[in-house]
Amino acid sequence: MNxxxxxxxxxxxxxxxxxxSPCLAPLWVLVVWCCLITPGWAGQAQPLAQDPVLEQRxxxxxxxxxxxxxxxxxxxxxxxxxxxxxxxxxxxxxQQGKSDEDIKAYLVARYxxxxxxxxxxxxxxxxxxxxxxxxxxxxxIGLVVYLKRGQSKxxxxxPQPLSEAERARLDVLMKDGRGL
Amino acid sequence: xxxxxFLIPLVLFLGLLIFLALGLRxxxxxxxSPLINKAAPAFDLPTLSSDQHFKPSDYLGRVWMFNVWAxxxxxxxxxxxVLVAFAKSSGLPIVGLSYKEIQPQDEExxxxxxxxKLTLARLRSRVWLGRHGDPYQLSxxxxxxxxxxxxxxYGVPETYLIDPEGVIRYKHIxxxxxxxxxxxxxxxxxxxxxxx
Numbered sequence: 377m378n379x380x381x382x383x384x385x386x387x388x389x390x391x392x393x394x395x396x397s398p399c400l401a402p403l404w405v406l407v408v409w410c411c412l413i414t415p416g417w418a419g420q421a422q423p424l425a426q427d428p429v430l431e432q433r434x435x436x437x438x439x440x441x442x443x444x445x446x447x448x449x450x451x452x453x454x455x456x457x458x459x460x461x462x463x464x465x466x467x468x469x470x471q472q473g474k475s476d477e478d479i480k481a482y483l484v485a486r487y488x489x490x491x492x493x494x495x496x497x498x499x500x501x502x503x504x505x506x507x508x509x510x511x512x513x514x515x516x517i518g519l520v521v522y523l524k525r526g527q528s529k530x531x532x533x534x535p536q537p538l539s540e541a542e543r544a545r546l547d548v549l550m551k552d553g554r555g556l
Numbered sequence: 557x558x559x560x561x562f563l564i565p566l567v568l569f570l571g572l573l574i575f576l577a578l579g580l581r582x583x584x585x586x587x588x589s590p591l592i593n594k595a596a597p598a599f600d601l602p603t604l605s606s607d608q609h610f611k612p613s614d615y616l617g618r619v620w621m622f623n624v625w626a627x628x629x630x631x632x633x634x635x636x637x638v639l640v641a642f643a644k645s646s647g648l649p650i651v652g653l654s655y656k657e658i659q660p661q662d663e664e665x666x667x668x669x670x671x672x673k674l675t676l677a678r679l680r681s682r683v684w685l686g687r688h689g690d691p692y693q694l695s696x697x698x699x700x701x702x703x704x705x706x707x708x709x710y711g712v713p714e715t716y717l718i719d720p721e722g723v724i725r726y727k728h729i730x731x732x733x734x735x736x737x738x739x740x741x742x743x744x745x746x747x748x749x750x751x752x
Contacts, residue, residue, distance in 0.1 A: 444711075462705065488587055
């Protein structure tokens with residue numbers, strides 16, 4: 377909040393904003409405020425690998441992998457020490473010219489299918505992959521059967537004849553003309 | 557017939573309940589290791605006490621326990637007395653893997669050379685073992701954690717049991733208890749030793 381207050385009081389900034397349009401002033405403040413903040417973050421960021429293409433591939437692979445320490449984070453986003461080590465390992469393997477599949481296989485061999493956010497389709501994972509689909513199909517089939525059965529029952533029964541009491545009441549209503 | 561239809565959602569609900577209850581009892585942190593019944597990954601690392609190196613193949617022909625530890629690891633400290641007592645009573649050889657003894661904060665002021673890391677790790681580990689007791693036949697130093705990755709280590713402590721053929725037969729994640737050692741590890745170690 378302190379930074380914000382200081383920015384608001386910066387004379388040159390307000391002046392510049394006013395020369396453009398008074399309603400743009402808050403926007404300018406925001407822009408400059410963001411610029412003031414980012415250098416602080418940059419200092420903490422990890423240095424990128426020399427090869428940005430390779431770094432991007434590493435991130436792409438790491439996003440498909442689960443961090444084992446903070447299990448709801450991907451390997452790409454985790455700050456855990458082990459995640460850092462594993463990212464370094466992925467980088468090294470990429471530099472050796474390994475394919476994405478090779479790298480995933482390397483990690484699965486050590487940590488199991490658990491590291492994959494999208495585990496391979498194999499008998500062990502059939503329930504995981506097809507379970508929801510099967511459950512939905514069963515539900516739809518059940519619903520269709522239930523509705524069909526109700527329909528045919530209603531069709532078979534047809535309109536029911538009125539009972540004596542109902543007929544008597546109907547007659548009364550028809551005579552009075554109040555039923556219309 | 558109609559009454560039975562009403563039971564279907566109830567049965568489904570109970571099924572779901574049982575499924576979820578089982579899920580609650582299952583600890584997601586205990587990831588089954590794919591390394592069980594596979595050959596222990598090879599390495600060649602310096603030991604804590606001397607410049608001699610140790611390879612898993614050095615221990616072919618005997619059953620041994622491989623315990624991942626570090627002086628910075630709080631859970632290891634809790635586990636340690638159990639290991640010290642077990643090493644004395646069972647006679648099962650325990651090899652320690654000193655995992656990433658040098659932490660990033662050690663290099664906060666200035667990066668350390670490999671030699672400096674080795675010296676610091678040895679010094680610190682020896683002091684720690686001197687204070688808490690040394691259950692290990694020997695300990696190897698995995699400074700960069702690469703051997704840890706090969707063994708699928710994701711939290712310290714972890715413990716493996718390796719058979720005379722050099723195959724991993726058992727893995728325990730987290731601190732060892734004397735119950736697990738007595739009821740699971742020791743009987744398994746005995747059968748493995750007999751089988752060879």
